[in-house]
Amino acid sequence: MKFTSSLFKAKAPIDKYSLYVPKTGVFPKKFEVGSIATGVKKNGNLDLGIIVNRNTSRKSTSSAVFTTNRFKAAPVLKSKEVLESNNYEGVNAIVVNSGCANSMTGEVGMRDAEKMCDLVNNKLHLDNQTLIMSTGVIGQKLQMEKIANGIDKIKFGSGFEDWLNMAKSICTTDTFPKLISSQFKLQNGKVYTLTGISKGAGMICPNMATLLGYLVTDLPISSRGIKKILSFAGERSFNCISVDGDMSTNDTICMIANGAVETDVVDVDSPDFEDVCKNVTSFAQQLAQLVVRDGEGATKFVTVRVTKSKTFEDAKIIAETISNSSLVKTALYGEDANWGRILCAVGYSKTENYDSLDENKLNVKFVATDGSTPSELPLLINGVPNLDVDEARASEILALNDLEIVVELNTGEEECNFWTCDLTHEYVTINGDYRS
Template sequence: MRLSPAVLQRATKAIDKYALYVPTKGSFPQGFKVASTASGVKKNGVLDLGVILNTNKSRASTAAAVFTTNKFKAAPVLLSKKVLEATHGKGVDAIVVNSGCANSVTGDVGLADGKAMLEMINQNIGKDNSTLVMSTGVIGQRLKLDKIQNGINDIFKNNKFGTDFDHWLGLAKSINTTDTFPKLVTSKFTLPNGKEYTLTGIAKGAGMICPNMATLLGFVLTDLPIESATLQKMLRFSTSRSFNCISVDGDMSTNDTICMIANGAVDTPVINESSPEFQQVQKQVTEFAQQLAQLVVRDGEGSTKFVTVNVQNALKFEDAKTIAESISNSMLVKTALYGQDANWGRILCAIGYAKLDNLKSLDVNKINVSFVATDGSEPRELKLVVNGVPNLNVDEARASEILALNDLEVLVDLGTGSEEAQFWTCDLSHEYVTINGDYRS
């Protein structure tokens, strides 16, 4: 297998990111087991197939998902949507996912292949309409279904399932494509009644990342009992403030899916919108999803910087988010950040063409723009534009110091309201072009 210079370069850089962002232990929700295997879709024995199973039988699980808005929806997206519609999000107990082939733009053949994947899981657990299917990889190629079927048989016949850290990490590795590290996050929380519950999240993505998601797969699993419609609302709320607030390159793929399954293994009343715990759980799920989504940006293809775009004091949340998105997707802003150029004019330009719902959110005479250091050094905030007027006394040396940091913040104060939104993005380097110039080879 020929490794391109871009792949070798990213593999070298991956060592540092792996040590920084990959945990060595974790806590996992009750009633789930996971497995992964190398089916042969990828070469050299690389993990490329994973299965998640709910084993809790004390009450029915609930599931929810948010899918790509791309018009060319991949076969797995269409099939998973159909399962959730048929079940109303109740009794979904499994997810099967492969990497190495997206099974996208493959027509009826792709739908048949994806259906064969999920039906194999249904048969093994003895329950119809209980499996979601996901795929990631190159678009326009047919699945190597024989290899995937052999892989599924291997998982079940050799009982490769487990509940420990290594099994969960193996699952996270099995869905990677150009990722330089597996993305696994776990957290425990306590309800007011003293009951403890767990969230575990797995994601993949490094390129084709844009708001409304992209070549992005993610799972959030919990042992809380959550009513199905409430779970869907909670996931949409959290996704709009996490996975739909990240941008690597402004490109949107055909397969992106964020799924959440709540299996109810914790013995506590079912949470719905009227539950006193609802707001707490929604807040914790949102913050958890943000942590997972930020790992995707930190692994952005060719990136050297993690950038928080913080837009404050807008009339509406949606307008704050739109402006933050516009800045985050600007190729000129991203290349200036890579070049450590304090070119605030590019930031103002991106704000100016943002498609706002309420034009009153933006008053050019009130806007303030700053760079903010994240390393604790002073002065922490460097003002670039004050009340719509450029700061002619910008300390260029300090600007260079802030832009040399791996983490930095772009702060925009609109001064027209009290709503705020954050986006997470990265710079755009020469390496991004190299990686995507020979992705298929």
């Protein structure tokens, strides 16, 4: 038996905080945030945050995508009710707590979720306009006395530290807060701002996971426009990531557009709609990728690209199957070029079109993303193994922190990018005593 894999070598830790946490930022007009340590977290860290829209000149619009887990947590059910009752307009606050998921807590959990929203509505003088998110341990009740006290005392601001602390307040096993912001222009030349915050490091699987996130912008978007934009962007970002294949009960991604920049409202038939959709999708992908980069115990960030597929749906199913394969993920950790595991995952993926797969047309390769030459290493060519695979080059590529697995189906023109990480000893350590 060969024991040359880097699985048995010490790996230098990556300083993810320095790499991925911004030092400055620009934020949408008329939004403020606040955060506080209520004492729910045993370590005394920030554990409650609120984002609020202060723009009163135009009604906001909002949308959200939620977990598809059948056991939806109380905050998910409450947020769905608030969005629907407001017809996706006029939502002006989001309250988020960490340290307790308020999931599988029955009627008490629903009452607590409603109370949290009521407390924020009262504090901010809103009328049923607050969404709620919770993250942490499932099956535990909220410590409402501490949370209520925190909501009462929380202060708001719009500076960089305020936004960064907001991102910190929703972390659980995250090793760094996930905050990004960007600006873009449309045809009218005006500048609009997007800011995104997310959390998640484990229990991450498509169709949402232990994943919370929100996007806010000062661009005015119609209610039907923002729903379509977030649905499209979410399908190609937060629903295209996987750390461990487990799906939570609490996942929520929300977007609020407050229209604080005076300009025409973007609707689905507006000339700028496609540009806005592309900007939001690219932005959401960057935010979602940070979740994978912070995958519990992960040492590698892996892009799985399935190309030349008959349909986008087939490409996504295959990419997801590869990304969730424990055998593929452990081989990545061990830096073992066992491409047979990739091929196996392609074969058992539950694609709906049988003619979307033809093993005689299938190509599989590793791709280095560090700019080295050659960057591509073919493993399977038209269904035939590459007998001249450079094993030394394969080891070099698999030793990279960032790399790609590319699968060419050659049955169509659609493609899907999926982002995943390796599965390590540290992942087991973290999740073996999560509640402690």
